[in-house]
């Protein structure tokens with residue numbers, strides 16, 4: 603189910619939270635919304651799930667306008683807000699039972715078991731949520747969202763505040779949802795590596811404006827006229843260094859030799875390495891990371907080192 607966002611505007615008093623972003627989230631994709639603090643990610647999500655109304659513009663989910671068909675849109679969209687709490691004395695299973703009852707699910711018990719298994723909480727299901735770690739609580743939140751099998755999932759900074767293990771576990775679950783279901787997953791984050799790992803497409807927001815949108819691969823290509831040629835020397839490292847010496851900026855991180863060069867020059871370099879296969883075990887051309895996309899897309903702010911992790 604696709605989502606279209608068209609010239610959406612939202613102010614809170616003097617603060618312009620959204621200043622007309624327009625982009626499309628393709629059906630079935632895992633789509634990242636990237637932005638610095640205060641960029642408008644949460645505001646956009648609240649409008650998308652009908653928790654608030656835009657001042658102008660239009661958001662459609664599977665062709666339904668959120669403003670005029672809010673109830674039907676909410677049935678289609680599972681929303682995991684940035685902060686969610688559960689009654690501490692309830693067990694995980696009880697929390698899900700309440701959610702399942704509210705949604706009128708017919709196959710309640712089986713579905714609760716399935717969702718507990720999907721998020722790795724089967725063993726903890728009958729423990730009080732007061733004893734859950736942050737990561738477990740986030741996964742319980744995700745399970746509650748998944749219960750009704752919504753075709754669209756909207757996850758607002760789902761890994762914020764989790765330790766690296768909790769983050770990795772959450773990523774594996776999102777990857778499994780991506781593999782095993784047709785759901786469209788929209789996920790916000792200010793962690794570039796997370797979006798790069800999980801998403802095929804991205805929208806970059808800053809101060810409520812859209813700075814870039816599209817498939818990550820295309821944005822990478824557009825962002826960087828520079829690429830990195832990475833080669834693994836065979837025995838004669840010095841001879842490889844001699845071949846690549848004038849082709850760009852050469853670094854030697856560990857076993858490899860890396861040459862940062864203009865995209866146009868990479869062709870000659872690759873050809874030169876191809877002719878000296880006796881010297882190298884292998885080589886590849888690496889596209890610029892999402893970091894390059896992001897910094898290309900953003901306008902510089904005062905005192906700029908702030909932003910991204």
Ligand SMILES: Nc1ncnc2c1ncn2[C@@H]1O[C@H](COP(=O)(O)OP(=O)(O)OP(=O)(O)O)[C@@H](O)[C@H]1O
Nearest residue numbers: 614617618619637638639640641642643644645646
């Ligand atoms: N209810 C509100 N009242 C007043 N200002 C608000 C309200 N909600 C959001 N804002 C302001 O709108 C702007 C966008 O906020 P939003 O929470 O959407 O950003 P965000 O990208 O989700 O940020 P973060 O990464 O910090 O969660 C910010 O300047 C914020 O202070």
